[in-house]
Amino acid sequence: MIREIDNYYFSLKEPNRSCLLALRTIILKQDGNIAETLKWGMPCFCYGKKMFCYLWTDKKTDEPYILMVEGKHLDHPKLEAGKRSRMKIFRINPHKDLPVKTIETILKSALDLYRDGIINLK
Numbered sequence: 001m002i003r004e005i006d007n008y009y010f011s012l013k014e015p016n017r018s019c020l021l022a023l024r025t026i027i028l029k030q031d032g033n034i035a036e037t038l039k040w041g042m043p044c045f046c047y048g049k050k051m052f053c054y055l056w057t058d059k060k061t062d063e064p065y066i067l068m069v070e071g072k073h074l075d076h077p078k079l080e081a082g083k084r085s086r087m088k089i090f091r092i093n094p095h096k097d098l099p100v101k102t103i104e105t106i107l108k109s110a111l112d113l114y115r116d117g118i119i120n121l122k
Contacts, residue, residue, distance in 0.1 A: 019094035
């Protein structure tokens with residue numbers, strides 16, 4: 001039986017489907033304590049029981065992005081806060097190769113917030 005989260009990915013059109021599936025793999029391989037679920041209709045990744053990041057697509061451009069829940073604690077030039085006070089996003093061009101090193105750097109910095117106790121896991 002196909003899980004609801006898998007249906008989300010397989011309902012997408014290319015190139016977003018492949019892009020988001022690749023991002024999913026990159027995120028999950030960062031730490032064995034990351035779990036994936038579906039929240040508010042989008043893939044959500046939790047560290048412990050805390051929301052860590054989401055995958056979504058921009059309503060205007062239809063391009064994917066990674067939403068970092070505790071983005072306000074992250075200082076990376078490729079992260080955008082926009083009008084958000086807490087979260088930041090990292091935009092992805094699905095027509096180009098993924099910037100894997102940059103993505104991994106951002107994910108590591110975010111995970112360190114949880115690992116180092118800056119974000120309380122309780």
